[in-house]
Amino acid sequence: xxxxxxxxxxxxxxxxxxxxxxxxxxxxxxxxxxxxxxxxxxxxxxxxxxxxxxxxxxxxxxxxxxxxxxxxxxxxxxxxxxxxxxxxxxxxxxxxxxxxxxxxxxxxxxxxxxxxxx
Numbered sequence: 403x404x405x406x407x408x409x410x411x412x413x414x415x416x417x418x419x420x421x422x423x424x425x426x427x428x429x430x431x432x433x434x435x436x437x438x439x440x441x442x443x444x445x446x447x448x449x450x451x452x453x454x455x456x457x458x459x460x461x462x463x464x465x466x467x468x469x470x471x472x473x474x475x476x477x478x479x480x481x482x483x484x485x486x487x488x489x490x491x492x493x494x495x496x497x498x499x500x501x502x503x504x505x506x507x508x509x510x511x512x513x514x515x516x517x518x519x520x
Contacts, residue, residue, distance in 0.1 A: 404450030405472050405480045410461040416514065417454070420445050420481065423513050424488055427506060431496040441488045448484020474515060481511035 407413040425436050443453045451457040472480075485507035489499065499506055 403472075403476060403480065405477065407461065408471060410458060413457055413461055417442055417445055419517050420484065420488075420510075420514050423510055423517070424485065424492070427500050427510060428492055429498040429500065431498075434495055434497070436492060436497070437495060440491045444487035444491050445481075445484035447487050448482070449480045477515060478508070478511050481514050482508045485510045 407416065421436070421438065421441055424441065428436070430436070439454070446452075446454045446457050449457070451460070486503065489503045489507060493499070493503075501509075
């Protein structure tokens with residue numbers, strides 16, 4: 403399922419919030435930064451896009467009134483999948499997780515949704 407945001411600004415806000423929350427739940431090796439582009443693309447894949455570039459392209463075609471916002475359950479599933487993919491990327495770069503990835507991804511998805519509502 404592809405998550406259609408109301409506009410590109412809303413999608414970018416969701417992605418920035420997600421990356422910040424992910425970074426706060428990782429232990430970074432010395433001198434290694436979280437790869438923004440790969441993490442952003444992983445999150446986009448969870449949201450139903452091949453990459454961030456595809457999300458930008460599709461959002462530039464669609465108008466705000468065409469995009470009904472998805473249900474909270476659909477958002478949670480999509481962000482959980484995106485976080486799972488982003489966690490795998492972080493682990494490739496040597497980042498350690500504060501908890502097992504099978505519980506971390508759904509918890510982070512819940513945090514993103516709480517942050518975006520609040």
